[in-house]
Amino acid sequence: MIMMYTFRSQSFAVAIASLVALSACSNASNTSNTSTPASTSASSSTEQSAHSGHSSGKKININSAILSELDKLEAKLGVPALSTKIQASRPYGSPDELVSKKVVTQEQFDQIKDMVTIEDVVLTGEAKDVDYMTKMGLMKGHLLVAKELLDLQKADQAEPHIGHPVEEIYTDVEDQLQERNVKDFKNTLVSFQDVVKSNSKDANKMATNYKESMQAVDGAIQALPETKRQSPQFVLQVINGLLDVASSEYGAAIANGKVSAAIEYQDSRGFITYADSLYKNISAKMAKEHPEANKAIASSMSDLKTAWPTATAPAAPVKTPEQVSQLIKTIEQNSQKVVNGSNNTTKS
Numbered sequence: 001m002i003m004m005y006t007f008r009s010q011s012f013a014v015a016i017a018s019l020v021a022l023s024a025c026s027n028a029s030n031t032s033n034t035s036t037p038a039s040t041s042a043s044s045s046t047e048q049s050a051h052s053g054h055s056s057g058k059k060i061n062i063n064s065a066i067l068s069e070l071d072k073l074e075a076k077l078g079v080p081a082l083s084t085k086i087q088a089s090r091p092y093g094s095p096d097e098l099v100s101k102k103v104v105t106q107e108q109f110d111q112i113k114d115m116v117t118i119e120d121v122v123l124t125g126e127a128k129d130v131d132y133m134t135k136m137g138l139m140k141g142h143l144l145v146a147k148e149l150l151d152l153q154k155a156d157q158a159e160p161h162i163g164h165p166v167e168e169i170y171t172d173v174e175d176q177l178q179e180r181n182v183k184d185f186k187n188t189l190v191s192f193q194d195v196v197k198s199n200s201k202d203a204n205k206m207a208t209n210y211k212e213s214m215q216a217v218d219g220a221i222q223a224l225p226e227t228k229r230q231s232p233q234f235v236l237q238v239i240n241g242l243l244d245v246a247s248s249e250y251g252a253a254i255a256n257g258k259v260s261a262a263i264e265y266q267d268s269r270g271f272i273t274y275a276d277s278l279y280k281n282i283s284a285k286m287a288k289e290h291p292e293a294n295k296a297i298a299s300s301m302s303d304l305k306t307a308w309p310t311a312t313a314p315a316a317p318v319k320t321p322e323q324v325s326q327l328i329k330t331i332e333q334n335s336q337k338v339v340n341g342s343n344n345t346t347k348s
Helices: 011-026 028-033 040-051 067-077 082-088 106-115 125-151 155-179 186-197 203-221 232-253 262-289 291-305 321-339
Strands: none
Touching: 067 082, 067 106, 067 232, 125 155, 125 203, 125 232, 125 262, 155 186, 155 203, 155 262, 186 203, 232 262, 232 321, 262 291, 291 321
16 A cells, blocks of 8 residues: 555544544533534534444544545445545545545445545544544554564564654644644654664664654653543543554455455554553553453453464454454443443443
8 A cells, every 4th residue: 555644634533532422422421521523514524423323423534534544444345445546536525526536436435425524623622632642542553563573574564654653643643742742753753764764784773763752652642641541431432442443454454355455454453452552551440440341341352362463464364354343342332331431341
């Protein structure tokens, strides 16, 4: 897949707003934490996406979505390189221009028309914090899998994953970094990417650049209050966001019973790895405060991780996209019970 990231993404914000809005469905006191739309029309779109089906109703802005979001459409339709084709045909005056610009057929559009939009939203409160932390998590996931590939002496495979944080995500989150008084670290990410691109044989320099990049992202995460970063209710929303993206990436990686797109497989592995580490940080609290939910989530997460046995993609997938999606659904359903203040669990 050609990695060109020249557009800001607001559609990921819609997805995060939808995740946070789920808690409002059963807990009216949380309504102040959902997104504040940029316009009346955007408000209508966001509310519909939040309530039209608590898993698939997150609208994707085809004018501004990052490739990870567009991959949801690619996975849905099973059309290789569709994400890049959508991006290359921007801008769109309406979603149905996907058909008039011959990006998809009318039959294909009918399958995804409820998933796409050209409207933006503005996030506030809890939704904004979840969005910010999730984007930092995506950066961490990319860097984690890049490090694994570098350790395997596969710099050519690692380089795209080092590029994603700076080319795809940083621009999208830059305003939030400034608002939160986080020191600019774009050059740190660029330096790491440049070292890998140069095919440097200096292992110490490579390790230093990786460490500095991870420390920069960790520093940005620490801009959030520690109480929030340690809160199961908050962290579970971030985990759900990461799992949602991982599911779409994994779906885009599999075609005809084979792992046909190694980059998407590796992306999803990185996101799952970081989501798992986030859960481990709150697992003690979960075990004490929500034992049944903890048991269901931990079990599903353990099973889920087996879909990515190594950083290099296997010829045949260990699990189908449907199996991965079901495990993620189980995690999301049980975590949402905790977010909403319930101790009940839902099992697959």
